[in-house]
Amino acid sequence: xxxxxxxxxxxxxxxxxxxxxxxxxxxxxxxxxxxxxxxxxxxxxxxxxxxxxxxxxxxxxxxxxxxxxxxxxxxxxxxxxxxxxxxxxxxxxxxxxxxxxxxxxxxxxxxxxxxxxxxxxxxxxxxxxxxxxxxxxxxxxxxxxxxxxxxxxxxxxxxxxxxxxxxxxxxxxxxxxxxxxxxxxxxxxxxxxxxxxxxxxxxxxxxxxxxxxxxxxxxxxxxxxxxxxxxxxxxxxxxxxxxxxxxxxxxxxxxxxxxxxxxxxxxxxxxxxxxxxxxxxxxxxxxxxxxxxxxxxxxxxxxxxxxxxxxxxxxxxxxxxxxxxxxxxxxxxxxxxxxxxxxxxxxxxxxxxxxxxxxxxxxxxxxxxxxxxxxxxxxxxxxxxxxxxxxxxxxxxxxxxxxxxxxxxxxxxxxxxxxxxxxxxxxxxxxxxxxxxxxxxxxxxxxxxxxxxxxxxxxxxxxxxxx
Numbered sequence: 001x002x003x004x005x006x007x008x009x010x011x012x013x014x015x016x017x018x019x020x021x022x023x024x025x026x027x028x029x030x031x032x033x034x035x036x037x038x039x040x041x042x043x044x045x046x047x048x049x050x051x052x053x054x055x056x057x058x059x060x061x062x063x064x065x066x067x068x069x070x071x072x073x074x075x076x077x078x079x080x081x082x083x084x085x086x087x088x089x090x091x092x093x094x095x096x097x098x099x100x101x102x103x104x105x106x107x108x109x110x111x112x113x114x115x116x117x118x119x120x121x122x123x124x125x126x127x128x129x130x131x132x133x134x135x136x137x138x139x140x141x142x143x144x145x146x147x148x149x150x151x152x153x154x155x156x157x158x159x160x161x162x163x164x165x166x167x168x169x170x171x172x173x174x175x176x177x178x179x180x181x182x183x184x185x186x187x188x189x190x191x192x193x194x195x196x197x198x199x200x201x202x203x204x205x206x207x208x209x210x211x212x213x214x215x216x217x218x219x220x221x222x223x224x225x226x227x228x229x230x231x232x233x234x235x236x237x238x239x240x241x242x243x244x245x246x247x248x249x250x251x252x253x254x255x256x257x258x259x260x261x262x263x264x265x266x267x268x269x270x271x272x273x274x275x276x277x278x279x280x281x282x283x284x285x286x287x288x289x290x291x292x293x294x295x296x297x298x299x300x301x302x303x304x305x306x307x308x309x310x311x312x313x314x315x316x317x318x319x320x321x322x323x324x325x326x327x328x329x330x331x332x333x334x335x336x337x338x339x340x341x342x343x344x345x346x347x348x349x350x351x352x353x354x355x356x357x358x359x360x361x362x363x364x365x366x367x368x369x370x371x372x373x374x375x376x377x378x379x380x381x382x383x384x385x386x387x388x389x390x391x392x393x394x395x396x397x398x399x400x401x402x403x404x405x406x407x408x409x410x411x412x413x414x415x416x417x418x419x420x421x422x423x424x425x426x427x428x429x430x431x432x433x434x435x436x437x438x439x440x441x442x443x444x445x446x447x448x449x450x451x452x453x454x455x456x457x458x459x460x461x462x463x464x465x466x467x
Contacts, residue, residue: 020051
């Protein structure tokens with residue numbers, strides 16, 4: 001929900017950490033140039049300096065794209081200090097390690113019968129990825145504290161919860177929040193419910209009013225309305241009608257352009273509603289990873305039965321080659337920059353924090369009581385109100401008893417992982433690893449798997465005392 005305020009143009013500086021991104025960066029460029037009330041400079045910092053330099057060229061080309069409404073000056077820089085100094089906003093979107101390390105995260109557990117559909121947030125892959133990511137975020141937090149302590153920090157990196165938790169642990173005064181579009185996808189799904197059962201034209205996503213509670217990628221809706229309609233009874237009817245899956249061909253207008261490779265028939269989402277009575281508000285690939293491993297990820301055959309996919313790292317590597325090729329075409333001029341709406345809220349969040357509008361949307365920030373029955377300080381996902389230099393969480397209420405055991409277990413695991421990595425305590429990290437709902441093997445095999453995964457990604461784990 002967004003309310004427009006005044007008509008003025010704000011000049012700002014954005015520091016983009018991970019500015020060599022082939023995907024997220026281009027989406028940001030498109031969204032920025034589509035806004036007519038902000039403009040300024042975007043400083044791109046990346047450990048891959050050439051990738052950042054390429055995006056400097058591509059970003060500046062967006063200023064002449066058809067439909068551009070503002071001008072942004074992109075500059076690749078050699079040091080993070082240069083990027084951060086004087087920044088009004090900091091955007092973080094990085095890959096901790098490479099896809100070779102992610103290959104181990106996702107596929108090494110398979111020899112123990114453990115399957116992961118994403119492997120970047122929860123499960124054994126999410127925990128080992130966190131071991132690589134949190135030390136990087138500790139350094140980022142220190143740099144933000146030194147060079148831009150008053151900047152607003154927007155995080156897109158996974159594991160989202162642990163990234164945001166680390167920023168606040170190292171720099172408690174930081175103004176940081178994590179953004180995720182998974183709730184948006186559920187709002188779009190509810191638009192289809194309105195169309196099918198209320199017999200109205202399909203509404204816009206923002207017309208579906210929801211109350212999200214939980215942790216990132218395992219967020220649930222305790223209410224959902226359209227106009228004066230409570231959507232829960234309609235959603236139950238919809239789920240019962242489509243409990244074998246709801247197939248819709250990918251619609252490039254309706255869906256984020258960078259997510260078209262992850263089709264699902266929403267069977268996990270609907271199955272969870274029929275079991276627990278609340279709307280699971282993430283994609284099936286994420287939801288499945290937070291549930292006990294025998295529910296939806298017991299085997300590839302079970303995954304196929306539930307009609308979602310195990311996204312292989314080979315697929316990701318192949319998709320990266322396509323994006324690298326696109327980068328070359330954009331650089332050479334063989335392909336023109338094109339403005340395409342991503343559906344993300346990042347630019348509108350920036351506008352709201354500048355006082356140009358008011359916005360209510362879901363974010364990941366520390367729990368200040370917005371979810372009373374989860375630990376204070378744990379990073380949770382609820383709605384929040386964005387106003388001029390202000391971000392206030394919306395009181396979401398307690399997580400209902402029916403789903404509390406599922407969410408509280410994950411929340412406490414994330415708190416344990418955060419503390420253990422902060423202490424560089426490998427045994428405490430392993431205890432959380434072995435207790436994860438996806439780790440369905442015995443303790444001895446869990447130890448073998450953990451040690452193997454740490455060895456596979458060892459060059460990024462030198463700060464730990466690994467055996």
